Amino acid sequence: MYKYRAEITKGEEVRYISHLDYAGVIQRAICRAHLPAAYSEGFNPHMKMAFASALAMGVTSDKEYMDFEMARPLNAQEVMDRLNAHLPQGVRILRIKPVREFKNKKKHKSLMAEVDLADYELFMPLEGDWDKAVESVQEFNQLKEYVYHRVTPKKVRDIEIKQYIKDPVKISMSGDRLKLEMSIIITQTGTIKSSDILKILAEEFGLPINPVRALINRKAMYGEGKALIDLV
Amino acid sequence: MIKLTPEILQAIEKPARYTGHEWNAVEKNWDEAKCHFALALPDVYEVGMSNLGLKILYEVLNGRSDTFCERVYAPWIDMEEKMREAGIPLFSLESFNEIKSFDFLGFSLQYEMIYSNVLNMLELAGIPVWTKDRDDNDPFIVGGGPCVYNTEPVCDFFDFFILGEGEEIISEVVDVFVSWRAAGSPGGRQGFLREAARLDGIYVPAFYEPQYDDRGLFSGMKLLDDAAKPVVYKRVIKDMDQVTFVEKPVVPYIDIVHDRIMLELFRGCTRGCRFCQAGTSYRPVRERSKERLRELARKLVDSTGYNEMSLTSLSSADYSCLGEMVDDLFADFEGEKVSFSLPSLRIDSFSIDLAHKMQQVRKSGLTFAPEAGTQRLRDVINKGVTEENLLQAVEAAFKQGWKQVKLYFMMGLPTETDEDIIGIANLAKKVVDKYFEVKGRRGCTVTISVSCFVPKPFTPFQWFGQVPREEFERRQKLLKENIRDKSIKFNYHDARVSVLEGSLARGDRRLSKVIYQAWKDGAKFDGWTDLFKNEVWHEAYEKCGIDITQYNERTRDLEEPLPWEHTSPGVSRAFLRREYDKALQECLTEDCRRGKCSACGVCPALDAKVVDWRAKDV
Numbered sequence: 001m002y003k004y005r006a007e008i009t010k011g012e013e014v015r016y017i018s019h020l021d022y023a024g025v026i027q028r029a030i031c032r033a034h035l036p037a038a039y040s041e042g043f044n045p046h047m048k049m050a051f052a053s054a055l056a057m058g059v060t061s062d063k064e065y066m067d068f069e070m071a072r073p074l075n076a077q078e079v080m081d082r083l084n085a086h087l088p089q090g091v092r093i094l095r096i097k098p099v100r101e102f103k104n105k106k107k108h109k110s111l112m113a114e115v116d117l118a119d120y121e122l123f124m125p126l127e128g129d130w131d132k133a134v135e136s137v138q139e140f141n142q143l144k145e146y147v148y149h150r151v152t153p154k155k156v157r158d159i160e161i162k163q164y165i166k167d168p169v170k171i172s173m174s175g176d177r178l179k180l181e182m183s184i185i186i187t188q189t190g191t192i193k194s195s196d197i198l199k200i201l202a203e204e205f206g207l208p209i210n211p212v213r214a215l216i217n218r219k220a221m222y223g224e225g226k227a228l229i230d231l232v
Numbered sequence: 233m234i235k236l237t238p239e240i241l242q243a244i245e246k247p248a249r250y251t252g253h254e255w256n257a258v259e260k261n262w263d264e265a266k267c268h269f270a271l272a273l274p275d276v277y278e279v280g281m282s283n284l285g286l287k288i289l290y291e292v293l294n295g296r297s298d299t300f301c302e303r304v305y306a307p308w309i310d311m312e313e314k315m316r317e318a319g320i321p322l323f324s325l326e327s328f329n330e331i332k333s334f335d336f337l338g339f340s341l342q343y344e345m346i347y348s349n350v351l352n353m354l355e356l357a358g359i360p361v362w363t364k365d366r367d368d369n370d371p372f373i374v375g376g377g378p379c380v381y382n383t384e385p386v387c388d389f390f391d392f393f394i395l396g397e398g399e400e401i402i403s404e405v406v407d408v409f410v411s412w413r414a415a416g417s418p419g420g421r422q423g424f425l426r427e428a429a430r431l432d433g434i435y436v437p438a439f440y441e442p443q444y445d446d447r448g449l450f451s452g453m454k455l456l457d458d459a460a461k462p463v464v465y466k467r468v469i470k471d472m473d474q475v476t477f478v479e480k481p482v483v484p485y486i487d488i489v490h491d492r493i494m495l496e497l498f499r500g501c502t503r504g505c506r507f508c509q510a511g512t513s514y515r516p517v518r519e520r521s522k523e524r525l526r527e528l529a530r531k532l533v534d535s536t537g538y539n540e541m542s543l544t545s546l547s548s549a550d551y552s553c554l555g556e557m558v559d560d561l562f563a564d565f566e567g568e569k570v571s572f573s574l575p576s577l578r579i580d581s582f583s584i585d586l587a588h589k590m591q592q593v594r595k596s597g598l599t600f601a602p603e604a605g606t607q608r609l610r611d612v613i614n615k616g617v618t619e620e621n622l623l624q625a626v627e628a629a630f631k632q633g634w635k636q637v638k639l640y641f642m643m644g645l646p647t648e649t650d651e652d653i654i655g656i657a658n659l660a661k662k663v664v665d666k667y668f669e670v671k672g673r674r675g676c677t678v679t680i681s682v683s684c685f686v687p688k689p690f691t692p693f694q695w696f697g698q699v700p701r702e703e704f705e706r707r708q709k710l711l712k713e714n715i716r717d718k719s720i721k722f723n724y725h726d727a728r729v730s731v732l733e734g735s736l737a738r739g740d741r742r743l744s745k746v747i748y749q750a751w752k753d754g755a756k757f758d759g760w761t762d763l764f765k766n767e768v769w770h771e772a773y774e775k776c777g778i779d780i781t782q783y784n785e786r787t788r789d790l791e792e793p794l795p796w797e798h799t800s801p802g803v804s805r806a807f808l809r810r811e812y813d814k815a816l817q818e819c820l821t822e823d824c825r826r827g828k829c830s831a832c833g834v835c836p837a838l839d840a841k842v843v844d845w846r847a848k849d850v
């Protein structure tokens with residue numbers, strides 16, 4: 001089998017589709033492009049495809065990463081061109097590289113195991129005083145620890161979230177919208193969602209915004225400081 | 233252009249229902265088009281997107297360079313609430329234009345219990361729900377689909393209806409519209425409708441006035457305009473190979489009801505089941521050629537990337553070259569991981585073998601429709617299937633490894649007795665026993681799904697009164713008590729819905745008041761069990777002073793004029809009467825597809841003929 005890694009967008013047009021549906025979009029495009037995809041064995045064969053990290057419904061991304069396999073070796077540029085011709089608006093492949101096996105036969109780690117950091121930008125209307133906004137973000141940034149009481153339909157858990165935030169959260173104005181930037185650490189055992197941090201800022205630190213009005217974009221994903229595609 | 237804010241989209245279920253941009257969606261320039269046509273199905277996106285008829289019309293209309301055609305479905309209740317709150321009018325899924333700004337809004341009417349949604353969508357669009365209240369700024373509201381063989385209960389909400397198959401007539405309507413507009417819209421809305429009414433297959437209800445006798449029964453139609461024909465006949469496509477078919481269906485992002493390619497093998501079914509409106513209203517049988525189907529299959533896989541294809545038709549196993557074609561398709565798509573399925577199976581071993589071939593790996597369930605529990609009643613309804621046929625078919629299926637069988641039945645058919653009801657339980661038990669006989673052990677599941685019979689216009693049973701709700705429920709209980717085997721599962725329809733359907737199916741124009749009232753009082757998505765509001769409907773009948781039993785339970789006099797006879801699929805009253813008599817005599821009628829013509833009247837009335845590739849060879 002021949003493995004490739006792709007850097008791919010999830011744009012405004014497909015913001016509201018789920019991760020599973022996003023994968024379906026790419027699979028159907030592979031079929032339309034008549035690329036010789038590799039399938040798993042078994043009763044219900046599915047295309048061999050893996051993502052670095054699931055993207056939530058409502059979040060766009062400048063750079064998602066996906067590994068997939070072909071039954072025949074094809075030129076990476078050709079795979080990219082053929083796929084791009086069959087992808088819907090908002091989904092674009094930016095780069096594709098073949099995943100070369102190491103000389104010592106050591107296997108590449110899976111994308112999911114490689115990713116350790118993701119950058120996000122969040123845009124929303126400022127619904128109050130700018131100085132107050134700056135102050136709340138600063139207050140949050142200065143804390144060494146912050147325990148978040150996370151309630152999901154499945155379980156309730158207390159987590160210390162500062163361990164997952166790499167640099168101080170940045171605040172600025174972008175046109176007439178407030179912009180927050182954050183780098184979130186992803187470990188094998190856990191991480192935090194950018195939307196959760198936003199909620200904490202609004203509800204616990206008085207950031208004058210309404211989280212439901214925010215548009216979130218994932219800007220980049222890294223492993224060991226490099227873009228995931230540069231690891232292969 | 234409507235802009236949906238994240239605040240709305242993040243607060244609702246499945247926002248991708250409303251955000252468009254799907255693969256193959258056609259995005260055109262509004263200003264360059266002379267005709268703007270919105271195609272609607274008054275149900276939620278997943279249902280609307282699964283409708284084959286609309287996919288075809290979308291392709292026909294967008295195939296015209298002068299026409300701009302977009303989709304719209306009923307917003308789910310969560311979205312409706314947000315739209316009303318934010319003052320967002322109903323919009324189209326491609327360009328997000330207001331529906332009100334289109335020239336036409338066409339509704340596909342798939343079943344009666346969706347009528348309230350039509351009114352709701354009109355209101356959301358800011359279009360007056362009553363036809364008489366609309367003016368030059370409103371689109372023409374068009375209806376089509378299976379419900380057009382009795383449009384009377386809803387015709388006060390529509391400007392006109394398209395009867396029958398739409399792919400040719402819809403373009404003729406656009407032609408008339410474009411020239412009428414170019415001429416400066418002479419005569420206003422009426423002027424256009426008068427022109428349209430001259431086309432075959434177009435029914436303009438405002439040109440007809442129903443008459444009632446002193447008992448309050450419908451007594452005939454008075455024609456109010458010289459463009460109005462006494463009887464409007466449906467349109468049929470004569471050559472299925474020549475006509476446009478879907479080649480680039482819109483591929484949704486989210487899972488829909490039929491999330492696969494639909495390859496339509498043929499139209500019509502002439503097996504002649506006497507309860508079945510599809511059987512009379514889609515006549516005659518017209519097949520596509522095997523070559524054309526293979527060509528379409530290739531195009532559809534290439535344009536969608538789907539790996540599942542359903543070979544659809546009213547009774548797909550009747551397609552003359554099915555065995556051969558399936559082999560050809562298998563060969564054409566070798567190594568492409570495309571799977572094929574048949575939506576319905578005939579009760580015979582040919583079908584089982586075919587299903588076996590198609591479901592090599594996963595054997596889900598098999599579905600058969602004996603429709604009635606005893607031979608006597610199956611003869612009444614002209615279901616030419618015997619107990620032996622069924623037992624042979626399931627035997628073959630069990631031998632091939634199937635374990636789950638689903639059997640469809642109807643309850644409340646004319647002449648039905650308790651014996652027929654108990655016959656359903658007995659038949660299911662025989663299927664269970666057959667499994668034991670074949671396998672030497674237990675282990676199959678037989679699901680019997682029993683619907684409540686609704687007499688439909690233009691069927692031999694159109695004169696029969698419908699069984700009252702309490703009686704349906706008594707029979708359901710009786711059946712339940714007679715099912716004693718744990719391998720048998722029993723599903724049945726809500727009789728409350730069926731009796732309402734029964735009234736709307738054979739209603740007349742006076743029911744528009746009731747529909748309006750029910751909608752005003754909150755009826756919508758009545759086809760959805762959780763949202764169905766039975767009392768609202770019965771109260772609406774009461775408020776309007778209309779006795780519902782007039783419409784559903786009353787047995788019509790055989791001589792009585794019926795309020796739907798001026799919008800006809802072409803079957804003659806004489807044929808329906810003959811079939812009615814034969815039903816009571818428990819006599820069968822042959823299928824005209826490959827047997828002799830039973831003179832139903834359709835072919836001469838529509839100047840059409842049966843196209844069956846096997847019949848042609850002989």
Ligand code: SF4
Nearest residue numbers: 516824829830832835
């Ligand atoms: S007219 Fe005869 S051949 Fe034509 S559909 Fe009717 S019964 Fe069949």
